[in-house]
Amino acid sequence: MSLGFRQSDILEIARREGKVTVDGLAEQFGVTVQTIRRDLSELADAGHISRVHGGAILSSGTTNLGYEDRRALHEAAKEAIAARCAEQIPDGAALFLSIGTSTEAVARALSGHRGLLVVTNNMNVAHILAGHARAEVIVTGGTLRPHDGGLTGGLTNAAIRQFRFDIAVIGCSALDPGGDLLDFDHQEVEAGQTILAHARRSFLVADHSKFSRAAPVRIASLRDIDRFFTDLPPPAPLPRLCAQWRTEIVTAGSEEAPAGPAS
Known part of the structure; x- marks a missing residue:
């Protein structure tokens, strides 16, 4: 998976804070909650984060991100x-x-x-x-x-x-x-x-x-x-x-x- 700029930023926020929320990200990036949910779903499918109610948390630190x-x-x-x-x-x-x-x-x-x-x-x-x-x-x-x-x-x-x-x-x-x-x-x-x-x-x-x-x-x-x-x-x-x-x-x-x- 090749990350878009917003997804890269979301992943960085998750690394820094440990958790992100759909509402908070939508407000921060000025996009709809549906757009953020789609970003989080794609990041979760790639194994970068784990979805939780209302947002996502950083996945376990046992596997690295993909090279690209x-x-x-x-x-x-x-x-x-x-x-x-x-x-x-x-x-x-x-x-x-x-x-x-x-x-x-x-x-x-x-x-x-x-x-x-x-x-x-x-x-x-x-x-x-x-x-x-x-x-x-x-x-x-x-x-x-x-x-x-x-x-x-x-x-x-x-x-x-x-x-x-x-x-x-x-x-x-x-x-x-x-x-x-x-x-x-x-x-x-x-x-x-x-x-x-x-x-x-x-x-x-x-x-x-x-x-x-x-x-x-x-x-x-x-x-x-x-x-x-x-x-x-x-x-x-x-x-x-x-x-x-x-x-x-x-x-x-x-x-x-x-x-x-x-x-």
């Missing part, structure tokens, strides 16, 4: 985050770009860089960088996830272990209040943990929607991340925790001082 839906959500925020992240990647660096729509945005933002070595388990990243004459691109191999172009499994992890990256750029599906990075696929999580173990520095790219989402599998903690690129200031207690852990928060479009120095 994720790619369409918060595109401007992801581009701004990617631009800030790319600014911190020097020419000639050895990088890993992981699975995810945010890391794909970083790949697009690297078009002006020279002399990069980019290793990835994301076929979409490889495709984006294929026309970049100034970057060498290595694909890890592994079991292909056809819905999003991700590569996971033992072959993927074995390939990652052959390298030592200057910087690893990863994403996550959710970020809980205690600073844990979460995802849905245990094999993707295992690849992410291997990536972090073989990187001198680690960057997380995640927009504000990840602050209110849930996912079942833990990748790592923000204490394991050097720089966290996002579009809005994270909610408490994350800024305090990042300051304690010396994890720098870089807010796209903000001139505010970071929460803590880079490790």
Whole structure:
């Protein structure tokens, strides 16, 4: 299912507030209650929400959104985050770009860089960088996830272990209040943990929607991340925790001082 703009906004409200009402959404968007009921029914049929009397609630955090839906959500925020992240990647660096729509945005933002070595388990990243004459691109191999172009499994992890990256750029599906990075696929999580173990520095790219989402599998903690690129200031207690852990928060479009120095 490809989400319309209003449905994407409804889903974001549901993530933020946990519940939406038909009457409240109709007033907010200036449409009829019948239109909102149709939007909610389509979102429920796609598994994004669960219908309840008078509205809907957010579905269980055990399955991810479809790839096309994720790619369409918060595109401007992801581009701004990617631009800030790319600014911190020097020419000639050895990088890993992981699975995810945010890391794909970083790949697009690297078009002006020279002399990069980019290793990835994301076929979409490889495709984006294929026309970049100034970057060498290595694909890890592994079991292909056809819905999003991700590569996971033992072959993927074995390939990652052959390298030592200057910087690893990863994403996550959710970020809980205690600073844990979460995802849905245990094999993707295992690849992410291997990536972090073989990187001198680690960057997380995640927009504000990840602050209110849930996912079942833990990748790592923000204490394991050097720089966290996002579009809005994270909610408490994350800024305090990042300051304690010396994890720098870089807010796209903000001139505010970071929460803590880079490790």
